[in-house]
Amino acid sequence: MVNIKIDGIEMQVEEGTTILQAAEAAGIKIPTLCYLKELSPEASCRMCLVEIEGNPKMQTACSFPVAEGNNIFTNTPKVREARKTVLDLLLSNHKTNCFKCSFNGECKLQEYCMEYGVERSEFEGEKIDYPIDESNPFLRFDPNLCILCHRCVNTCEKIVGRGAIGTAERGFVAHISTPFGVDWADSTCESCGNCAQACPTGALTMKRHKPYRVWETHKVRTTCPHCATGCQFDLVVKDNKIVDCLAADGPSNKGLLCVKGRSGSFDFVHADDRIKYPLIKNKKTGEFERASWDEALDLVASKFMEIKKQYGSDSLAGFACSRSPNEDIYMVQKMVRTCFGTNNTDNCARVCHSASVAGLAMTLGSGAMTNPIGDITKDVDAILLVGSNPEEAHPVVGMQIRQAVAKGAKLIVVDPRDIDLSKKATIHLKLKPGTNVAFANGIMHILIRDGLVDEKFIKERTEGYEELAEIVKEYTPEKVAKECHIDADDLVKAAHIYAEADKAPIIYCLGVTEHSQGTEGVMSMSNIAMLCGKLGKSGCGVNPLRGQNNVQGACDMGAQPTDFPGYQKVANPDVIKKFEDAWGVKLPTEVGIHATDVFPAAIEGKIKGLYIYGEDPVVTDADTTHIIKALKSLDFFVVQELFMTETAQLADVILPGMSYAEKEGTFSNTERRVQRVRKAVDLTKNPEFDIRLDTDIIIDLMNRMGYPQKHMTAAEIMDEVASLTPSFAGISHERLDSEEVAGQGLQWPCTSKEHPGTPIMHVDRFSRGLGWLYPTTYKPSKELPDEEYPTILMTGRILYHYTTRAMTGRTPGLMEIEGKSFIEINEQDAARIGIKNGERIKVSSRRGSVETTARVGDKVSPGETWMPFHFPDGNCNWLTNAALDPICRIPEYKVCAVKLEKI
Known part of the structure; x- marks a missing residue:
């Protein structure tokens, strides 16, 4: 530690701290234009100049480390004059048409010029009139407003890891450019917009910014509705309409967004083709006709109860939506269990990541990602990436993996395709599709053969080692290489890289789960980690990247035929009694049928009535012909939706829903982090809309079907979840909104109101006690190429x-x-x-x-x-x-x- 003084404030800071960091700790503001907190300072703009007593030259606060006894002055006349000169020089080659600029009012250059009294430049630059590039659908680049601070370049190259832009030429003709000067739209740009958010002037902007000025808007912090990374962002609202989206510094996205998050998260909210009122299909014409809420809800409740009376409770089923808030999902499964009287409830995890839930629950005791995103990308020695293309499916995670590789982490890509990350990989095992278990058993064979296993961890924390070791004996590198169509030496190298790294997470996705041997593929991932003792500690673990924004929450909330909320088993009599006491009704004790089994059951006539909230299985589920036939076989079919999807077209009744931007609630991201969803707009103010909160619709239906469900807000629903779910006991809207949590969310298990949440799972013991090294053999996929379909x-x-x-x-x-x-x-x-x-x-x-x-x-x-x-x-x-x-x-x-x- 060193002792310093800044503007008369005495303080002690860690050696190596920069003047800027020390000033921030003291609450002193120093202006910056080029500085990016996440990167080593560039010190190119010179706006942060300060004086140090005894030092003949002024120094840049962003790059200069403090030393023992420094007496620093950040706002002397000399400092202010130097900063004024910097601004004067910047304006010499900068167009000052501020009233036309969409950044008017939030431009840092404009702000500092006003603060330092710089109205016009004393110098004359060349002021070359560069053409404006508007070729990108989302970005607008005006080089004439650029101050060459390089924030955009550094953001793209060092934070996003794309490197789509750089600096061309020198001196007055220097400018930001794509490689070889191609149009922005033709470059390697991903249109993520992180460069535009980094720009301190109006040089690089999102085109959406043009129609509004910052003082006309307000911001609402919420969670992205796309993948399960759980990025935090601010919806920018003007006159009850979302006009823009800005990245926030959330725990999983660190101020980054992808193109979908920034540009694809709100147009649909205001789309003209939203379903605006209840619809009932006219059986004679086959056309949908507008209905009142009473007509629609009475019909839905009466038809479902008729089917229940005639055919029994198990003739009904209801699916929750993995894109909706936890509170909505909880109410859907509660309605199915209390009103339908069946456990036939599920969600779309059934077609993506149910293998993760089942597989990891069996081997580790908890079916969820073991480590936080930041923990498995920031400070790691190697990454084993299996069946996952995060640059496209989870782009902000992909950006963080690119950062890790740039910092020296070795990357092993196991994927049948040449994904973009393959180019950065130390090894790419381009295996034959469907051979994940063979690959994993081959890795385990090498780990055991070459003495790379953690014997102490295996002995103290696992069971089943002897049986697994016997099975993988036959999976030699040569045999696995032949089966998987990979190189045997590469397989050996991959095993050694993973095992010998101190910190090495396994990250996987649907390339592991969406197979007929998907669950065993998942268990194979945990086997590898357990053999090397890489569980329960930082930078390691088994980490499924969940597909959709709340597919983790959908499983957490009990939208599964086997589980109540919090993975409390339907087969457990004590669990049944707890929920019966809480809900005041006799509950079904038979395990329900999975969503993928509901469709053949409908064709067979066993399922007569189906309620689907927000899913579109006609598009998403395998074998579309089979799904359409199943839905047409139903006696009664209800969809609660935003749009006339291909599934909704087959419904008897459509109930209009509300988007994430119109309601309060929570999403649970892939790392088990529960984060707030907040209402940004109210479309009920639009006379065209006759829509209601989804939870109000469900509660209304429950009462009409005979269950006395009191009206509850989203916050009250989460309180009920917490009261019945030990892993959520410490989670509430009030706490998530508090300064204590400070926008970081809470990761379950969170077992009390004082519990801080659990970033890393299985630290001292596995949830099931001993981790199970599950023995499995490789089985080929169900349908392999033949002469007709080669x-x-x-x-x-x-x-x-x-x-x-x-x-x-x-x-x-x-x-x-x-x-x-x-x-x-x-x-x-x-x-x-x-x-x-x-x-x-x-x-x-x-x-x-x-x-x-x-x-x-x-x-x-x-x-x-x-x-x-x-x-x-x-x-x-x-x-x-x-x-x-x-x-x-x-x-x-x-x-x-x-x-x-x-x-």
């Missing part, structure tokens, strides 16, 4: 859209960048069939056919293809196989057999 199809997500595009598809800029279906084909296969890049082709499986556009290259291996499922002009789920994992009932999206044909 090619493997994989499916996934892309950067610019989310799931069904119900939200992102209503942002024109996203559709401009990527708006149509495509299929990736290996160039060898394309040459053999005679398919050219960009050509429309036919893709067929045993379940259906689609037409799509060929993208020919080497991202996929010969005999393999890949498609996104976002686009209606070629939705790959008409092709995918509904073969189910026997444990968690998840479909095998990642492997099915197809044939490719020229049109």
Whole structure:
């Protein structure tokens, strides 16, 4: 520690602290233009100059470390004159058309010029009139307003990790540019907008900023509604309409956003095609007709109760929405259990990450990510990334992984495709789709053979080692290499990198779970971590990146046929009694059926009535023909939705819902962090809308079906959750909004109002006691290529859209960048069939056919293809196989057999 004095304030700071950091600690404001807190200082703008007693030169506060006995002055006449000169020089080559600039009122250059009394420059720059680049759908770059602070360049290169822009030329002609000066739209830019938010002037702005000025708006802090990273941002509201979105410094996003979060999170809220009032289908015409709330709710309640009386409780089912708040989900499962009288409730985790919930619960005792995002990306030695493409599916996590690699972390990518992170990987194991268990057993074989296991950890904290070790004996590198189509030496190197690293997390996603052996794939990931003792400590763990914004919360809240909230088992009589006492009704004790089993049950006539809140299985579930047939087989079908989705079109009644921006609540992100969702706009003020809160609709239905459910706010619903769920006992809206939590959220388990939450799971012991080293053997996928269908199809997500595009598809800029279906084909296969890049082709499986556009290259291996499922002009789920994992009932999206044909 060193003793210093700043503006007369004596203080003690850690050696190496900069003057700027010390001033901030003392509450003294020093102006900066180029400084970025997350990076080493550039000290290029010179606005932070200060005086140090005895030092002949002024120093930049952002870069100069304090020393013992420093007496620092931050606001002397000499300092102010120096800063005034800096501003004078900056203005010499800067257009001052401030009234036209969309940043008028929030421009740092303007603010400092006003503070230091600089109205015009005493100098004359060249003032070259550079053309404005508006080629990007979201970004506008005016070089004439640029002060070359490099905040945008440093943000893109060192924080986002993309490096899409840099500085060209020198002197007065120096300017920010894309590589080789191509249009912004043609560069490697991801349109995330983090550069624009870093810009202190109006040089680089989001085009959305043009129609408003900051003093006309207010901000509402909330949580992103897309992937489960849980990014915090501020919705900017003007006249009851969301006009912009700004990144906030949340615990998982650290001030970053992706293109979907920044630009695809609010257009849909105000979309013209929102469902604005209840609709009942006219059975004679097949058309939907407007109804009053009383008409719609009376019909829904009476029809469900008629079916229950005639066919029994288990003839009904209800699905919650993994994109809605926890409070909504809790009420859906409560309605199904108390009113329908069945445990036939589920959510879309069933088709993405139910394998994580089931697999990790079996091996570790808790089906959730073990470590926080920041912990597994900031200070790690290696990362084992399996079946995950975070740059596109969880982009802000991808940005943080790029930062980790730039700082020296070794990256092992295990993926059938050449994802972008493969280029940065130390090793890319480009394995055959569906061979994850073989790969994992091969890794474990090497760990045991080469003495890389943590024997103390295995002995003290696990069980089942002997049986597992016996099974993996036969998975030699050579055998696994042949099965997985990878190099045996690379497999050995990967095992050594992971095992020998002090901090090495396993991060995985749907490439592990969406298989007929998905649950065992997940358990294999935990086996690897346990063998190396890499659980219960920082920078390690087993970390599934959950797909949607609240798919973790949907499982937490009990929208599962096997579990009440908090994973309390339906099969446990004590759990049943607790909820019966709390809810005041006899509850079903039989485990319900999974969502993926509801559809065949509907075709068989066993399920007669179905309530779906906010899901679109016609688009998202495997084998679309099968799903449509199931929904048409129902006696009565109700959808609660924002838009007329393909699923909603088949409903008997549609109840209009509210978006995340219109309600209060919470989301639980992938790292178990419960964060607030806050109301930004009120569309009930619009006379066109006759909509209600989703929880009010559910409560109304419950009462009409005979259950006396009192009206509750979202905060009161969370209080009820906490009263019944030990892992949520310390979580409430009041606490999440308090200074104590300070926008950081709370990670469950949070067992009391004093409990700080649990960032890292399984520190001293596993939730189940001893961790189970689950023994499993590799089994091939259910449908492999043959002579008729010779090619493997994989499916996934892309950067610019989310799931069904119900939200992102209503942002024109996203559709401009990527708006149509495509299929990736290996160039060898394309040459053999005679398919050219960009050509429309036919893709067929045993379940259906689609037409799509060929993208020919080497991202996929010969005999393999890949498609996104976002686009209606070629939705790959008409092709995918509904073969189910026997444990968690998840479909095998990642492997099915197809044939490719020229049109």
